[in-house]
Amino acid sequence: METLLEIKDLKVSFDTEEGKVEALDGVNLKVKEGEFHALIGETGCGKTVTGLTILGLLDNNAKIEKGQVLYKGIDLLKLNEKQLQQQIRGKEIAMIFQDPSTSLDPIFTIKEQMFEALDNNSDLTEEKKLNLIIEELKKVKLPDVEELLEKYPHQLSGGMKQRVMIAMMLSCRPSLLIADEPTTALDVSTQAQFLKVLEDLRKETKITAIYITHNLAVVSEICDTVSVMYAGRIVETASLREIFKNPQHPYTYKLLHSVLGVETKIEELQEIPGSVPRLINPPSGCRFHPRCEEADEICKIEVPRMVEISSEHFVACHKRVIE
Numbered sequence: 001m002e003t004l005l006e007i008k009d010l011k012v013s014f015d016t017e018e019g020k021v022e023a024l025d026g027v028n029l030k031v032k033e034g035e036f037h038a039l040i041g042e043t044g045c046g047k048t049v050t051g052l053t054i055l056g057l058l059d060n061n062a063k064i065e066k067g068q069v070l071y072k073g074i075d076l077l078k079l080n081e082k083q084l085q086q087q088i089r090g091k092e093i094a095m096i097f098q099d100p101s102t103s104l105d106p107i108f109t110i111k112e113q114m115f116e117a118l119d120n121n122s123d124l125t126e127e128k129k130l131n132l133i134i135e136e137l138k139k140v141k142l143p144d145v146e147e148l149l150e151k152y153p154h155q156l157s158g159g160m161k162q163r164v165m166i167a168m169m170l171s172c173r174p175s176l177l178i179a180d181e182p183t184t185a186l187d188v189s190t191q192a193q194f195l196k197v198l199e200d201l202r203k204e205t206k207i208t209a210i211y212i213t214h215n216l217a218v219v220s221e222i223c224d225t226v227s228v229m230y231a232g233r234i235v236e237t238a239s240l241r242e243i244f245k246n247p248q249h250p251y252t253y254k255l256l257h258s259v260l261g262v263e264t265k266i267e268e269l270q271e272i273p274g275s276v277p278r279l280i281n282p283p284s285g286c287r288f289h290p291r292c293e294e295a296d297e298i299c300k301i302e303v304p305r306m307v308e309i310s311s312e313h314f315v316a317c318h319k320r321v322i323e
Contacts, residue, residue: 001032010067019280023049025232036209038219041229047212051178056084094174098181100161104153111149136167141193177209228252231287238313248315250292
């Protein structure tokens, strides 16, 4: 498979009243055409910032210090706001946000907002747009679609608003979908329906997706490749099977064994000692070293480089490289 999106040595910071937040520090990521690539890690590790950087949606206090975001060979960081809006957002890359309440405009009906999304990203007739909107809303199992289209966001539940956002983004038929915790507001049964919609869409259109989450169960259901983030850096990337069967980075291992599963008893769960570091003054060397039970002196001083330890399995850990 060809590479659709490649992030190279991306470094992003935010200026705040407390100081400079080093949100992303040398992020490298490759997403192949047609794959579902999971980006997992604890809250605050930089997953969402990565997604927002791709689409040029960072806040005004953000600074891209270095790096490239190559989409089909084009560096998105070099495009201006008008170019991103006309050529990329929605039409090529769409993003489903975690909180639908901040994405839907309270003064417009659902129909008006879905039509606007299609107006910007397609040349369909009004009738075909309406048919497509209804079709997508039905796919995400929303009831009484024709009636729902005339409603305003405040008249819908959180789960319904999230499904509207999902349908809106999918109706644009983007080549790359960035899904940022899209099932957070959904119950388990609706979550399963949404994952089924993604699977069906993948078969129909061969869409590529970056799935941002901390839900390992969802990752195991739909993703092909997994990248693990910690404190603004990617520490391990491998196939889904390899990550679950043979995790190499100490953080990945602890993360996988801190979740209760069908085959995991409560007494077998492992905790990750300490707490996530503040990125205003992050630890030197490997940012995981204060919480790592395997850390040596080199881990405190030198940033580990990402090394391919087996076919398509990359890890940034001094211990693994030395061994």
